[in-house]
Amino acid sequence: MATATGTGTGTGTDTAGPYDALRALVAAGSVEEVIVAVPDLQGRLQGSRLSAPYFLDEVARHGFGACVYLLASDVEMNTGAGYAIDAWRSGFGDFVLAPDPATLRTVLPWDDGTAMVLADPVWPGAAHTPVEVAPRRILRAQLDxxxxxxxxxxxxxxxxxxxxxxxxxxxxxxxxxxxxxxxxxxxxxxxxxxxxxxxxxxxxxxxxxxxxxxxxxxxxxxxxxxxxxxxxxxxxxxxxxxxxxxxxxxxxxxxxxxxxxxxxxxxxxxxxxxxxxxxxxxxxxxxxxxxxxxxxxxxxxxxxxxxxxxxxxxxxxxxxxxxxxxxxxxxxxxxxxxxxxxxxxxxxxxxxxxxxxxxxxxxxxxxxxxxxxxxxxxxxxxxxxxxxxxxxxxxxxxxxxxxxxxxxxxxxxxxxxxxxxxxxxxxxxxxxxxxxxxxxxxxxxxxxxxxxxxxxxxxxxxxxxxxxxx
CATH class of the missing domain: 3.30.590.10 (Glutamine synthetase/guanido kinase, catalytic domain)
Structure with missing residues (x-):
């Protein structure tokens, strides 16, 4: 699997090409769900399972909301003040997980009927500003x-x-x-x-x-x-x-x-x-x-x-x-x-x-x-x-x-x-x-x-x- 070479903020883009293989597998009944995951501060994958049609019709194009505390918590998922993202002060709002189609895996042998894609968190709004403290974003900055x-x-x-x-x-x-x-x-x-x-x-x-x-x-x-x-x-x-x-x-x-x-x-x-x-x-x-x-x-x-x-x-x-x-x-x-x-x-x-x-x-x-x-x-x-x-x-x-x-x-x-x-x-x-x-x-x-x-x-x-x- 290749990875993104740009900013990885894929909301609002044409997704017909990147997801053609997934679309075919969904049509054939081989894939029913798509896990959208973001690496957290500990390098663990956090995310949600989505129905495959919903992912293709909506999330692949517009992203998926997830609570900002996912990037401001410890191993026990406790959060608090002091982080650059203060989940309590912001009312535990959402950022947008923008799927990176280059990370799509259509086969999870241990999870039949499921695909997975990694996502980059961006702030809501037309600019899709990347969340600077996200681990993938930190690495991308150095590779750039x-x-x-x-x-x-x-x-x-x-x-x-x-x-x-x-x-x-x-x-x-x-x-x-x-x-x-x-x-x-x-x-x-x-x-x-x-x-x-x-x-x-x-x-x-x-x-x-x-x-x-x-x-x-x-x-x-x-x-x-x-x-x-x-x-x-x-x-x-x-x-x-x-x-x-x-x-x-x-x-x-x-x-x-x-x-x-x-x-x-x-x-x-x-x-x-x-x-x-x-x-x-x-x-x-x-x-x-x-x-x-x-x-x-x-x-x-x-x-x-x-x-x-x-x-x-x-x-x-x-x-x-x-x-x-x-x-x-x-x-x-x-x-x-x-x-x-x-x-x-x-x-x-x-x-x-x-x-x-x-x-x-x-x-x-x-x-x-x-x-x-x-x-x-x-x-x-x-x-x-x-x-x-x-x-x-x-x-x-x-x-x-x-x-x-x-x-x-x-x-x-x-x-x-x-x-x-x-x-x-x-x-x-x-x-x-x-x-x-x-x-x-x-x-x-x-x-x-x-x-x-x-x-x-x-x-x-x-x-x-x-x-x-x-």
Whole structure:
């Protein structure tokens, strides 16, 4: 599936062409409903099911109203003051979800008779002004900045997840204690020991393929019950659309199979779930621009790539919040784990947050900070923005880190907590200039809301530690 290359505010346009295939399937009785969905601040899909004829006759052309709080709420769907969108003050009014026909999926193998399309929120009125704090809009702004330089971004995301035997309902009722992992031990690259999770992961692989995602690889990972499916890279917006579609569908398939899976960055003391982001640049004609076989330093990196990587290092402390947005994100980014803690780069060095990998036309960066909870639109937007900052300021790239960077005291540290990342983000001149005050304030409020919820919660750790002995 391709993605939009313009503003993505498709209300009021002629929809005969983009929806011809859907129209034919509806006429044949193969599609009865269309889900219109918008990615929220957490990267989850929120939306409504519409009858297919209603979608084609009305919504495809004019959009569909949805409450503004969908882009101003936390995981529990609580909202309040402090966001750029104040749902209470505005009386919980609507914005308009403008379907992006380029994201249409006419086949959802796990939801028979249903199609799905992603939408961009716009404010009511003839101008169809985009909602600036919407995740897709934030990424689109950075991709437009690249386009002004004659560049496009290709991206791929590598999502890991844990599979547990037993349903989501039983996991909830046990308060997620005593769950049975889908494998008994570390199955990293293993070709055995996967029998209990193979039925569900096989179904996920096959049904994602039927829905239009092109799988590259799949394998077991380090934590018991951990698995990774990697899909083919694509234009950056399309990759992020695929990412949120995959997470949503994988959970539904798991529920239908009577098992539960989680993408949370750190479920327990074992290995966390990462979401490594691969990113490369091309000219608008498709020409690779990051590689230079004649580079005097022998790295094969062009001058543009050196600036691009240097920008990642310069901006990472201020933009970490967009890649690690939750309290749990930082439980994964701890010393002693196989996740980055410092700010450095290396050639094929997995202990660095920025790993330069590949050669020639496949030369790219692998950003290893995001975890399974990352909103892909925001994480990719941050990486693109950082790279552009390095290019615009012609930043010099330091020497690569060739040793183990995990826990290396000589390497500058990433923000170690959500609170630290929040302070860097909301006081950052770089973030304000790149994203604007409204976006900075909006996502700062999202982080504050997350912190306040955590700081008022009493955890199991506190009960075990203090119930009898304090």
């Amino acid at each position: 900045r690249l386009a002004e330089r004659g560049l496009t971004a290709l991206a791929g995301t590598e999502l890991e997840f844990l599979v547990f035997l037993g349903s989501y309902r039983s996991a909830w009722e046990s308060r997620y204690e005593g769950l049975t992992t889908g494998t008994s031990y570390n199955v990293d690259y293993a070709l055995q020991g996967l029998s209990e999770i193979e039925p569900v992961v096989r179904r996920i692989r096959r049904e994602m393929g039927r829905a239009g995602l092109a799988m590259e690889t799949a394998r077991g990972e380090c934590h018991a019950g951990q698995y990774e499916i990697v899909f083919r890279y694509a234009e950056a917006m399309r990759t992020c659309d695929n990412h949120v579609f995959f997470k949503n569908g994988a959970k539904q398939i798991a529920a239908q199979e009577g098992v539960a899976l989680t993408f949370m960055p750190k479920f327990d003391a074992g290995e966390g779930n990462s979401c490594h982001v691969h990113l490369s640049l091309r000219g608008t004609d498709g020409t690779p621009v990051l590689a230079d076989a004649t580079a005097a330093d022998g790295t094969g990196m062009s001058e543009l790539m050196r600036h691009f990587v240097a920008g990642q290092l310069a901006c990472l402390p201020d933009l970490t919040l967009l890649m690690a947005p939750n309290v749990n994100s930082y439980k994964r980014l701890r010393p002693g784990s196989f996740a980055p803690t410092g700010i450095t780069w290396g050639r094929d060095n997995r202990t660095c947050p920025i790993r330069v990998v590949g050669a020639g036309s496949s030369l790219r960066i692998e950003h290893r900070v995001p975890g399974g909870d990352a909103n892909p639109y925001l994480a990719v937007a941050a990486a693109v923005a950082a790279g552009l900052y390095g290019i615009e300021h012609r930043l010099e790239l330091p020497a690569p880190h060739t040793a183990n960077a995990l826990g290396d005291a000589s390497v500058p540290r990433l923000p170690a907590t959500l609170g630290e990342a929040l302070r860097r983000w909301e006081t950052s001149e770089i973030a304000a200039k790149i994203f604007g005050e409204a976006v900075v304030g909006h996502y700062a409020q999202a982080a504050r809301t997350e912190l306040e919820a955590f700081e008022t919660a009493v955890t199991d750790w506190e009960r075990v530690r203090g119930f009898e002995r304090l």
